[in-house]
Amino acid sequence: MTWDEMFPMLLESTGQTAEMVLWSTLFTVLLGLPLGVALVATDRGGLFPSAVLNRVLGLVVNLGRSLPFIILMIAVIPFTRLIVGTTIGTIAAVVPLTLGAAPFFARLVETALREVGRDKVQAAQAMGAGRATIVGKVLLPEAMPGLIAGLTVTVVALISYSAMAGAIGGGGLGDLAIRYGYQRFETTLMIVTVVVLVAVVQLVQSLGDTVARRLARD
Amino acid sequence: MIDVSGLRKVYQDRGREVVAVDGVDLHVREGEIYGVLGQSGAGKSTLLRCVNLLERPTSGTVSVAGQELTSLAERDLRKARQRIGMIHQHFALLSSRTVAGNVAFPLEVMGTAKAERARRTAELLELVGLADKAGAYPAQLSGGQKQRVGIARALAGSPPVLLSDEATSALDPGTTQSILALLKSLNRELGLTILLITHEMHVVKSICDSVAVMRDGLVEESGTIPELISRPGSRLAAELFPLPEPEPGNVTITFTGQAGEPVVSQVVRKFDVDVNILGGALEEVAGVSTGRLRLLVTGDERAAALSYLAERGLLVEEAR
Ligand SMILES: Nc1ncnc2c1ncn2[C@@H]1O[C@H](COP(=O)(O)OP(=O)(O)O)[C@@H](O)[C@H]1O
Ligand SMILES: [Mg+2]
Numbered sequence: 001m002t003w004d005e006m007f008p009m010l011l012e013s014t015g016q017t018a019e020m021v022l023w024s025t026l027f028t029v030l031l032g033l034p035l036g037v038a039l040v041a042t043d044r045g046g047l048f049p050s051a052v053l054n055r056v057l058g059l060v061v062n063l064g065r066s067l068p069f070i071i072l073m074i075a076v077i078p079f080t081r082l083i084v085g086t087t088i089g090t091i092a093a094v095v096p097l098t099l100g101a102a103p104f105f106a107r108l109v110e111t112a113l114r115e116v117g118r119d120k121v122q123a124a125q126a127m128g129a130g131r132a133t134i135v136g137k138v139l140l141p142e143a144m145p146g147l148i149a150g151l152t153v154t155v156v157a158l159i160s161y162s163a164m165a166g167a168i169g170g171g172g173l174g175d176l177a178i179r180y181g182y183q184r185f186e187t188t189l190m191i192v193t194v195v196v197l198v199a200v201v202q203l204v205q206s207l208g209d210t211v212a213r214r215l216a217r218d
Numbered sequence: 219m220i221d222v223s224g225l226r227k228v229y230q231d232r233g234r235e236v237v238a239v240d241g242v243d244l245h246v247r248e249g250e251i252y253g254v255l256g257q258s259g260a261g262k263s264t265l266l267r268c269v270n271l272l273e274r275p276t277s278g279t280v281s282v283a284g285q286e287l288t289s290l291a292e293r294d295l296r297k298a299r300q301r302i303g304m305i306h307q308h309f310a311l312l313s314s315r316t317v318a319g320n321v322a323f324p325l326e327v328m329g330t331a332k333a334e335r336a337r338r339t340a341e342l343l344e345l346v347g348l349a350d351k352a353g354a355y356p357a358q359l360s361g362g363q364k365q366r367v368g369i370a371r372a373l374a375g376s377p378p379v380l381l382s383d384e385a386t387s388a389l390d391p392g393t394t395q396s397i398l399a400l401l402k403s404l405n406r407e408l409g410l411t412i413l414l415i416t417h418e419m420h421v422v423k424s425i426c427d428s429v430a431v432m433r434d435g436l437v438e439e440s441g442t443i444p445e446l447i448s449r450p451g452s453r454l455a456a457e458l459f460p461l462p463e464p465e466p467g468n469v470t471i472t473f474t475g476q477a478g479e480p481v482v483s484q485v486v487r488k489f490d491v492d493v494n495i496l497g498g499a500l501e502e503v504a505g506v507s508t509g510r511l512r513l514l515v516t517g518d519e520r521a522a523a524l525s526y527l528a529e530r531g532l533l534v535e536e537a538r
Contacts (some may be wrong), residue, residue: 123310126270126381127324127371128299137326141314217313217355 001186009176009189014196017172019090020162024097025155031102032154033147035061036109037135047121047131064103069161072100073168093170097161105154112146113139145216152208156201163197173197219379219411220246220269225278227264238264240435241278246413246428248378251405253422254415255454256432262415265432266383269413270302271295283378300328303372307384309364311356317367318343318352324374342370346400362393369400373410380404382414386421398424419457423503429454443503444474448533459499459510464537468496469513469524472533475506481530482511488526491517 035057041047042054067075073096080087080095116139124138140147163174173193181190222244229236238261246252256262267273269280271287279288287298311320318339325335343349346366356364365385372380382401386394402425404410416422422429422443430440431454439446439454447455455472464470473481486493493515500509515523528534 117308117310119306119308119310120312122272123304123306124323124327125272126299126302126304127327128296129327130296133327137323138312142312144314215314217357 001180001189006189006192009180010173010192010196013171013173013176013193014200016090016166016170017159017162017174017200020093020097020165020170020172021155021158023091023094024101024158024162025151027094027098028101028105028154028158029151031098032105033109035102035106036113037139039106039110040113040139041131041135045118047134061103061106064099065107067100069096069100069164072096073165088169090170090172093162093165093168093172097158097165100161101154101158104157105150108150108153109143109147112143112150115146116142145212148208148212148215152205152212155204155208159197159201159204219248219250219283220244220252220413221279221281222265222269223279225265225268225280226276227261227268227273228276237435239268239275242432242435242437244413244430244437244440246411248411249405249409250427251402251412251414251425253426253429254413254432255417255419255422255429256415257417260432261435262417262432263383266381266413266415269381270299270304300324300375301377301379303375303377303380305365305368305372305380305382305385307387309356309361309368309388311364311367311371313356315355316352317348317354317356317359320356320367321370321374324371328375338374342373345373345404346370360393361389362396365389365393365397366400369397369404373404373408378409378411380410380412382412384416385414387416387418394421395424401425423458423501444506444508447474447503447508448472450533450535455510458501458503458508461497461499461510461512464512466537467514468537469515470510470535470537471513471527472508472510472535473531474503474508479530481527481532482513485523485526489517489519489523491515491519491523 039054039057039061042050042057044051076096076099077087080092084092084095086092120138120142121134124134129137162170162172163177166172166175167178173196177190177193180186181193222242225239225242226237227239229238242265254262254265264273268275269282271280275288279286281287282298282302285298287295290298312323315323321339321342322335325338330338340349340352343352346369348363348366348370351359351363356367359367386397389397398421401412405412414421426443428440428442429446431438439449439452441449446452447458449455461470482493485491493513496512496514498509498511500507524534
């Protein structure tokens, strides 16, 4: 296979991977961030303590995290069909990707929020701040470097998951590597694909590190 | 200004009951600096946190500036807290905000308009001497500067009352003195009532008008400092002026404010006694020169000499 043949394929696959990862990152944040906040808030001594809710949320998150992604992917097929209308294509892959990454991200959010000193929360309470203000103006801004670091890890995980999702019809770089590189012995294409993946992961990681470092003020 | 009565706080700690505050009454008058002194674990922080209801008392009532806080609903309590400033041992500043941003935070909570926030923030930073640090982040400040930001933040809503939880315990002695001086001047100039807790006697000595000594969740003694010092058997007095264990027959005299008078030489001149000074300590307490002397008084007119001292307003204690 010549470079001229490979290039359009690589471009298309990279686009598909980007599409899968960006959409699933968006939904992972929309789902995982509130979940992480809820895990911290419902805990003993939290802003909204509720032992029952805390246990239920913890269980849901652990279930999502302990399921191997490949199994989750297949298990949610009926659900995917229900909300996307199809189980094939990059958009359909966003559903299992989000469900796989959101619990993972929620735990990282939880960890980052717990790093915020209790005394800061209490100082805000002493000023008469309500719960929403404390979450929005104390917990989240103070945890921002940790949240960005968690998001970076999550995006990297999503890139790797997206390669798997590609194998069941999502397309993308992983799909390309498997179909041409592995099944048709196009070793060069496989190597190039892997190099692109590594480069993308590096890029994401260093971008995340830079942003987290710039936000950290202590 | 602050009235605490019958306050009890019992924690449930892994099935065990921990009585942190065991029935405390506290009356802080308007415009005074009231210190609660006690060792670690005495229940001071719990008591203070019950005053603005960061902890809900197990029983008892708390009122601040005439408003009973213990009976307020959540929403009204939040409003009331905006009228009670608080400063913390480890400053509790938001590291993601600048100095100005930290001071403006309580104003945001109160819903103050942006222009007014900026004006008030500048004014507060001026007040605590940090006008040039408005754009700095807390990590770039020294401990003393951080506590100044904490004080500016606590005063943002012009509260009549300030609560201080070991505000100088994380600071070195020199910085401690400058923060205490700032608190004293805020007390004088703004008429700010301050309730502070500390485990350090010198904080009490430096700025407090009244003090409560706390141990095991209970107030052991309380009152104005001159009252306490001239109260027989006061543990506070003994701690303020450590003297060696008295021998039987030794006399300890305590004076507050009469230090200028040469009482000892007067006694020797007026009565047929010999006076030997065994030990003594003199301190400036709450702006009043105060001291204790351990004396050995011998001679025929010993009894008359001692009653003369007592008549002059000195506390005279005889060891048996
Ligand atoms: N949240 C809590 N849960 C259980 N016990 C507590 C809690 N807070 C304080 N205590 C206990 O209450 C007692 C008084 O603590 P504290 O008020 O912090 O004392 P101080 O400030 O004088 O050092 C201690 O025995 C402490 O262990
Ligand atoms: Mg304490």
